[in-house]
Amino acid sequence: MDQGRRSFRNPFDIETPPGADGWESMYPAYLQFGEELRERDEQKLWFFDQIHNPEPMYPFDLIMTESWLVALNQYTTRVWNLPTALGIEHRIVNGYLYLSPNVIDDPAAMAERAPVFAERARHYFENWDDIYAKWVAKATDCIERLKAIRFEPLPEREPIETVLGARGTTTAFDLLTRYSRYLENMHEMAYYHFEMLNLAYGAYLTFLEFCRSHFPAITDDLVARMVAGIDVILYRPDAELRRLAARAVQLGVGGALTSGADPDAVQDELRTSEAGRQWLADLDAVKDPWFYYTTGSGYCHATRAWIDDLRPPFAALADYVRRVQRGEDLSRPLDQLRAERERIADGYRSLLDADEVAGFDSLLALSRQVFPFVENHNFYVEHWHHSIFFDKARELGAVLSAAGLLEQDDDIFFLHRYEVYQVLYEAEARWAQGVPTRSEYIWREEVARRRQIYAAFEKWNPPPALGVPPEKVTEPITVTLFGINTETIERWLAAADEGRPDDRLLGLAASPGVAEGVARVVHQVEELDRLEDGEILVCPITAPSWSIVFARIAAAVSDGGGIMSHAAIVSREYGLPAVVATGVGTRVLRTGDRVRVDGGTGEVMILERAGARADEAAGV
Amino acid sequence: MTGLPIAAAQAIGGEDVAVTANCLPEHVNDVGGKAVGLGSLLRAGQRVPASFVVTAGAYREYRRGEPGELTPRLREAIVSAYAALCEPHGRDVPVAVRSSATVEDSAEASWAGQFQTFLGVSGAAEVLAKVEQCWAAALDPHVGAYRDGHRLGAADGGVAVIVQELVDARAAGVMFTQHPETGDRSLIVIESSHGLGEAVVGGDVVPDLFEINKITRQQHRSRLGTKHTEHRLAGDGRGVQARPVDPARQQAWSISEPEITALADMAAALEAKLGRGLDVEWAVGTAPSTHGAQALFALQVRPITVPPGKRPERPGRPERPGRAERPGTGPGHDAIGHILSRLAGHEPGSGAG
Numbered sequence: 001m002d003q004g005r006r007s008f009r010n011p012f013d014i015e016t017p018p019g020a021d022g023w024e025s026m027y028p029a030y031l032q033f034g035e036e037l038r039e040r041d042e043q044k045l046w047f048f049d050q051i052h053n054p055e056p057m058y059p060f061d062l063i064m065t066e067s068w069l070v071a072l073n074q075y076t077t078r079v080w081n082l083p084t085a086l087g088i089e090h091r092i093v094n095g096y097l098y099l100s101p102n103v104i105d106d107p108a109a110m111a112e113r114a115p116v117f118a119e120r121a122r123h124y125f126e127n128w129d130d131i132y133a134k135w136v137a138k139a140t141d142c143i144e145r146l147k148a149i150r151f152e153p154l155p156e157r158e159p160i161e162t163v164l165g166a167r168g169t170t171t172a173f174d175l176l177t178r179y180s181r182y183l184e185n186m187h188e189m190a191y192y193h194f195e196m197l198n199l200a201y202g203a204y205l206t207f208l209e210f211c212r213s214h215f216p217a218i219t220d221d222l223v224a225r226m227v228a229g230i231d232v233i234l235y236r237p238d239a240e241l242r243r244l245a246a247r248a249v250q251l252g253v254g255g256a257l258t259s260g261a262d263p264d265a266v267q268d269e270l271r272t273s274e275a276g277r278q279w280l281a282d283l284d285a286v287k288d289p290w291f292y293y294t295t296g297s298g299y300c301h302a303t304r305a306w307i308d309d310l311r312p313p314f315a316a317l318a319d320y321v322r323r324v325q326r327g328e329d330l331s332r333p334l335d336q337l338r339a340e341r342e343r344i345a346d347g348y349r350s351l352l353d354a355d356e357v358a359g360f361d362s363l364l365a366l367s368r369q370v371f372p373f374v375e376n377h378n379f380y381v382e383h384w385h386h387s388i389f390f391d392k393a394r395e396l397g398a399v400l401s402a403a404g405l406l407e408q409d410d411d412i413f414f415l416h417r418y419e420v421y422q423v424l425y426e427a428e429a430r431w432a433q434g435v436p437t438r439s440e441y442i443w444r445e446e447v448a449r450r451r452q453i454y455a456a457f458e459k460w461n462p463p464p465a466l467g468v469p470p471e472k473v474t475e476p477i478t479v480t481l482f483g484i485n486t487e488t489i490e491r492w493l494a495a496a497d498e499g500r501p502d503d504r505l506l507g508l509a510a511s512p513g514v515a516e517g518v519a520r521v522v523h524q525v526e527e528l529d530r531l532e533d534g535e536i537l538v539c540p541i542t543a544p545s546w547s548i549v550f551a552r553i554a555a556a557v558s559d560g561g562g563i564m565s566h567a568a569i570v571s572r573e574y575g576l577p578a579v580v581a582t583g584v585g586t587r588v589l590r591t592g593d594r595v596r597v598d599g600g601t602g603e604v605m606i607l608e609r610a611g612a613r614a615d616e617a618a619g620v
Numbered sequence: 621m622t623g624l625p626i627a628a629a630q631a632i633g634g635e636d637v638a639v640t641a642n643c644l645p646e647h648v649n650d651v652g653g654k655a656v657g658l659g660s661l662l663r664a665g666q667r668v669p670a671s672f673v674v675t676a677g678a679y680r681e682y683r684r685g686e687p688g689e690l691t692p693r694l695r696e697a698i699v700s701a702y703a704a705l706c707e708p709h710g711r712d713v714p715v716a717v718r719s720s721a722t723v724e725d726s727a728e729a730s731w732a733g734q735f736q737t738f739l740g741v742s743g744a745a746e747v748l749a750k751v752e753q754c755w756a757a758a759l760d761p762h763v764g765a766y767r768d769g770h771r772l773g774a775a776d777g778g779v780a781v782i783v784q785e786l787v788d789a790r791a792a793g794v795m796f797t798q799h800p801e802t803g804d805r806s807l808i809v810i811e812s813s814h815g816l817g818e819a820v821v822g823g824d825v826v827p828d829l830f831e832i833n834k835i836t837r838q839q840h841r842s843r844l845g846t847k848h849t850e851h852r853l854a855g856d857g858r859g860v861q862a863r864p865v866d867p868a869r870q871q872a873w874s875i876s877e878p879e880i881t882a883l884a885d886m887a888a889a890l891e892a893k894l895g896r897g898l899d900v901e902w903a904v905g906t907a908p909s910t911h912g913a914q915a916l917f918a919l920q921v922r923p924i925t926v927p928p929g930k931r932p933e934r935p936g937r938p939e940r941p942g943r944a945e946r947p948g949t950g951p952g953h954d955a956i957g958h959i960l961s962r963l964a965g966h967e968p969g970s971g972a973g
Contacts (some may be wrong), residue, residue, distance in 0.1 A: 084965040104965075114964045121963070125956045206959040215806040217799065217831065217840055347835030351805040351896075362955035512838055600840055 006493050010042050011466040014093055019456035026059050026450055027092045028416065031066075046091060046098040046466040047484055050583065051560030052299045054540035055523075056095030056457035058413040059450070060393060060420065063183070064299045064386070065090060065097055067190035075194045076477065081117045082198075083110040085475050095457035098466060101478045124199050125366070132196065132373055139192050139380045143289075146185045146388050149178050151396040154403055154431045172428040175399065179424055182396075183417060186389055193381045198477060200370040205479065207363040214352060214360075219509050219600065221572060226345045227367045230337045232375040237293040237306070237383075240286045241313055242330040245320030247282055251275040254321040263310035289384050296524075297541050297560075298382025301394075301413050303524065305387035315529070319551055396420070403427045404440045406447065414450040415443075464492045464583045492583065505589070507557070507582035509602035511571035515555035516607065519593045521586050536597055538589045550574040555597035557585045557604055571599070579604050636678040636697040640671045640782070650675045652720025652780035657921045664893040666886065666918040669785035669907050671715075672701040676722055676778030679755050690748065698751060699744045702783060709908045712743045713785055714857035717750035719757065720780040739816065739860040740786060740853050747783060754781045785907050787917050788853045791874040792817035792903035793827055797834075797887045798896060800924055805896060807840060808832040808887045812874045814865055815850030817901055817919065824849050824862070828874050832884045839880070847874060879904055882916050890921060899924045 011033050016023065024032055033041055053065065073087030086102040104110055124131055158170050204227060211218045248254045253276045256269045270276030287307055296303030306313045320330055345364060352360055397412035400420075405427050406412060412420060426439035469489045479485050491506050520535040522528055528549050531537065537553045541560040550556070550570055555577040571578030577599030582588075585604065589595065592610025597603075643651045643659030651659075655673040662668050678694055685691050690698075706713050718737040736757040738750040793812035798805045811827040813819045820827045825847045831840040847870050851860050875883075883902060890898055901920035906912055 082963060084963070110965055117964060118960050121960055122956055125959070202963045203955075203959050206955075206962045209962065210958075215804050216802045217804045217807050217833075219840070222833070222836070344835055348806065351834070358953040359955075359958070362953040363958060366955040366959070512836075512840075600838070 006497075007468040008045075008465045008493070008496060009463060011046055011091065011093060011098070012038060012042055014466070017094055017456050017460040020094060020453045020460075022449075023095065023453045023457070026095075026414075026416075026453065027057070027062070031062075031090055031092045033091055033093070041091075041100075042467060044100050044467050045469040045489070046093075046100045047482070048462045048464050049097045049099050049482070050464070051482060051541060051581075052297050053097045054297075054559060054586075055300060055302070056454055057092060057097055058301065058454070059416040060413040061300055063186055063417045064190075067187050068193065070187070071190035072194045072198070072477075074191075075198060080120055080198070081113040082477075083113040083117050085477055088477070093466070094460050094462065095454065096460075096462040098462075099482070100467075101473075101475050103470070103475045121199055121202075124196065125203070125370075128196075128369055135192060135196060135373070136380075139189070139377075139385070142185060142189050142192065143380070143385050143388065146182070146189075146385065146392065149182050149185070149392060151175065151178060151392065151399050153399050154427065172431050176421075176424050176428060179396065179421060182389075182392060189381060189385050189389075193377065196370075196373050197377060200374045201477075203363075203367050203370045204374070207367040210359060210363050211348070214356065215348065218348075219512060221509065221511055221599075222344060222348075225341060225572060226348070226364060227371050228341070229368075229372040229375050230334055230341065232372050234375045234379050235332065236379070237290045237313075238316075239332060240290045241316050242320055242332075244279070244283060244286070245317050246324050246330060248279055248317070248321055249324045251279050253279050254325060257314070257321045258318045260318070263314045266314060292384040292387040293379075294383055294387055298378075298386040301390040301410075305383070305391075307387065308391065312528070323551075400424075400427060403431065405430070405443050407444050411444075411447045414447045414454070461587055463496070465489070469493070488581070488583070495584070504606070505557075505579075505582045505585060505604040507579040507585070507602045507604065509598075509600055510580040511556075511576055511578035512600040513555070513575070513577035514596065514598045514600070515577045516594065516596045517554040519557075519589045519591060519595050519610075521589055521591045523586065536595055538585050538591075540586050550576060555579075555599065557582060557589070557595075557597055559583055559585045559587075634677065635675055636681065636694055637701045638673040638675050640668075640673055643673060649722050649778075650677060650780065652676065652722050652782075653922065654718065654720035654920060655780055655782055658782065658784075660894055661890075661918045661921050664890055666890070667915060668918055669787055670705055670909060671782055671784035672705065673720065674698060674701075674751055674781040674783065676780045679778040679780065682752075682755055690752065695748065698748055698783075702744050702747050705783070705785065712857075713908045714740050714742045714788075714853060715747065716782075716784050716786045717741050717747060717754060718782050718784075719754040720782045722778060722780065737818075739818070739851075740858055741783075742857045746858075751781045751783070755779060785909065786853060787816075787903040787905045787907045787919070789816045789903035789905035790914060791815070791879075792901075792905070792919075793820040793874075795883055795887055795900040795902055796924055797891050797898040797900070798924065799831070800899070806834050808834055808884050810875075810880065810883055811845075813845060813847045813850065814869060814874050815852050816860060817903055818851045818860070819847070819849055819862075821901070824851075830875075830880055832880065832887075834884070834888065837881065837884055844871065844873065846870060875904060879916065886916070886918060890918075894921065897924045898922070 049065075057065070069088070069090055076082045076085050077087050084104055086104060089100045089102065091098045091100070104113070152171070152175075154172055154175065161167075162170055207227065208220065208223045211223050245254075245257070248257055253270060253273065256266050256276065259266065259269070261269070267280060270280050291307035291313065292305050293307075293313075294303050294305045323330060349357055349360055393412055394409055397406065397409040400406040400412060400423060401409050405423055415423060423439070423443055426437065426443075430437045430439055471486075473479065473484060473486050473489060515536065517534055517536045518532075519538045520531050521538045522531065523540060531549055531552065533552045534554050535552075536555045536557060537549060538557045539559070541558050551574065553576065556571050557578070558580045559582055560580065577597045579585075579597055579599055579602050582604060589604070589606065590610050593606050594608040596605045596607055598605075638647070638651055638655070640655060640658045641662040643655040645656050645660075647659075648656050651673045658668055658671060658673075674697075678697070681691060681694055685694075702715070705715070716737065716739050736750075736754045738753070741747055741750050791812055791814055793810065794817065795811075796809040799807045799809055808831070810830040810832065811820050812830070813825045813827040819825045826845040827847065828845040829841070829843040831842070832838070833840050847865050849862050850865050851862050853859075854861055886902070887898070887900065890900065899922050900918060903917050903919055904914060905917070906914060907917065
């Protein structure tokens with residue numbers, strides 16, 4: 001090893017936070033650092049997956065990351081045979097997920113894979129529209145089958161139909177088989193998730209690099225605006241809210257929505273009038289699928305979809321109703337957006353020499369062809385499918401708590417999916433025996449222990465990276481999916497060397513403009529109501545559904561976010577400065593800090609610390 | 621008073637004094653690069669301070685005469701042209717007198733600053749004296765050595781002199797219609813400081829810097845300069861003084877958002893008429909012709925030149941290195957092949973093999 005190479009902390013030297021002793025039993029052993037691979041693992045780069053999993057992993061939620069581990073990596077390694085990469089490894093450190101890419105740099109191996117990759121990937125690019133149409137059908141069918149899976153409490157006695165129909169098997173057996181189908185369904189959707197995604201990102205990345213090589217100063221934002229779809233379904237949930245707001249004003253029931261009451265009270269109020277009932281019917285008609293929309297990344301059960309928690313969409317509705325009442329037209333000006341997209345592309349094209357135009361045009365055309373998939377898959381997979389998936393997990397949790405094996409419905413999230421399988425067997429066994437078993441003590445105690453460990457994890461600050469970074473990060477999957485490149489690593493190393501700079505953060509310039517204001521650190525959607533107008537939102541990640549607050553904030557800063565993250569898209573839509581992928585924004589910035597966000601350079605400056613002002617006010 | 625002599629373009633060679641608007645590129649040997657630049661600015665519809673050009677022909681006439689003495693013909697031509705400049709204002713207007721060498725603004729070498737410039741010259745006698753000094757400087761052996769160093773040959777094309785209304789600049793500087801170092805064609809780069817542009821051109825100050833996206837017109841980057849000195853026209857219109865800038869103004873931007881927008885508009889208009897890759901000198905201020913109102917003036921335009929040894933990898937002009945190694949960007953470009961090649965591990969820009 002190169003002795004002069006700078007490195008992050010050794011992953012084997014990370015201390016367990018107080019109160020988290022014994023945490024290892026919460027997670028599968030193969031996802032943890034172990035002596036067997038020490039020599040290899042401590043020489044690699046491991047980066048914290050703050051984009052998708054900024055919070056400690058709930059053992060059940062690991063199904064998401066373990067599914068993508070299989071799906072993404074199989075496509076890279078075995079299906080496409082990407083010449084430059086093998087799979088991405090996962091490790092859990094004090095509850096947080098760390099990832100490590102694996103590159104192929106042996107020219108012979110690359111050359112051997114290149115023709116295989118070219119043949120296979122070319123087939124997808126050349127048949128993109130047909131394959132995408134099939135993809136939509138597969139994804140929709142997968143979602144419908146997931147919806148059809150029902151977890152019902154075990155009855156006091158087996159229904160008579162089992163006997164009259166001479167079924168042979170029972171409802172307890174159904175519970176186990178349905179759970180198997182449920183897990184397989186998640187696994188299946190993970191394959192669809194990555195079937196086309198990396199190729200689409202690859203096309204985009206190539207166009208981005210073409211633009212950068214000709215226009216070194218071009219921002220990711222401008223490239224995205226040339227490529228981004230205008231009429232993609234990812235925007236439909238928000239579009240439905242805008243339409244419902246206009247409808248409410250038209251029906252004369254806007255006042256109920258702006259009353260500030262909670263969604264239940266608002267709906268009670270609406271039910272008292274014919275117009276209100278009409279509006280509610282309209283609302284119900286669009287909930288499936290458009291309210292299967294989460295305010296998080298879609299990888300953690302804790303963030304609920306709109307359909308389960310109406311507070312976010314109702315807050316947005318109130319805002320939209322007020323705007324309609326002020327005479328604003330809320331419909332997205334699609335023609336204007338299309339014209340804007342062409343104006344930017346025409347502008348750059350006009351600066352190219354004649355022999356460069358064909359390259360620009362063909363890469364732009366292909367990027368535009370594939371990019372709707374990138375935007376739309378997010379709705380199908382992360383929003384629609386994952387929301388239903390977590391709802392079903394709660395349904396199953398209720399079955400297990402009703403059976404007495406768990407204390408409360410959401411205890412299930414503290415168990416790994418294969419432990420749940422075991423618990424289901426024990427529930428079946430207990431139901432079969434009709435007498436008390438140890439099961440109802442063992443699992444409740446275990447969950448109580450894990451809850452304490454989880455709370456200890458939450459107090460720990462995971463470093464952005466561990467181990468030894470490579471000289472350069474160019475492997476396209478790491479760059480595009482995780483927003484990590486050589487500069488990111490340099491930034492993190494510098495931060496580690498200096499023990500963290502306290503007045504300046506650097507991230508990706510996601511949406512241009514400069515704004516100064518007071519920071520509001522928001523970890524979860526429930527905290528969004530504390531946000532005051534004109535504040536700067538600082539969050540782990542912004543999903544499009546956070547758009548409900550984008551109308552009120554001055555700028556957005558997120559820890560995570562890649563070159564086409566949802567945060568970037570929504571910020572541009574709202575014309576707000578945004579900096580994504582700061583890595584540490586929510587940990588370094590504090591609510592009340594005065595900051596300046598430069599969405600053109602990706603810089604966030606702390607102008608004044610919250611504490612300093614409080615001291616001043618107190619006359620210290 | 622008579623107006624400026626109206627010379628047909630092809631007749632410039634025979635005139636002692638030329639109308640700036642008539643200075644075309646083919647007259648460079650008679651009027652020099654700066655005057656051609658001013659002519660281009662005028663024809664491109666820009667606001668340019670009123671001026672006239674004392675031609676290289678006049679310089680040759682001067683050299684034929686007694687050293688240190690102007691012939692009556694030259695004297696009469698210059699005095700009457702200056703009088704025409706002053707006529708609308710009923711007083712002697714302060715002007716800048718600068719040499720416009722016939723080699724200075726060639727695309728191969730930027731000789732900015734090597735020739736004489738006199739700011740805040742007022743009255744016919746002063747104008748005559750400064751024109752003569754410009755000519756004398758052209759004979760300076762030091763300038764000749766510089767020229768030899770650039771292997772432009774010993775042929776003495778002569779030196780023209782521009783006499784131009786001086787803008788009492790509140791702020792001034794330079795503008796590049798593409799990035800002078802990276803060659804990025806999508807950026808307009810503006811350097812600006814308080815007072816006359818001499819502070820920026822002469823390197824007295826670190827100017828404010830603005831990079832503007834040519835397409836969106838949004839600011840890509842800005843940097844506040846340390847503008848501790850400004851050059852201002854003296855109160856009596858005679859001479860220019862360097863004076864300190866108070867700390868509050870050092871910390872303030874030297875130009876406003878609308879002025880930045882106006883400059884970007886100017887850059888776009890000039891590129892549309894004159895082609896890409898321009899280096900523009902400009903000023904915001906008052907001139908006799910604005911009657912006290914602030915206005916944006918274009919003072920000079922030339923192709924961007926790159927100092928030797930600082931040549932960018934991708935200069936704005938067509939000859940770009942590495943073109944041959946970047947196949948797949950031309951007609952019939954195979955986008956899929958390009959993407960597959962990139963994902964197969966070829967470095968960005970290496971294209972489809």
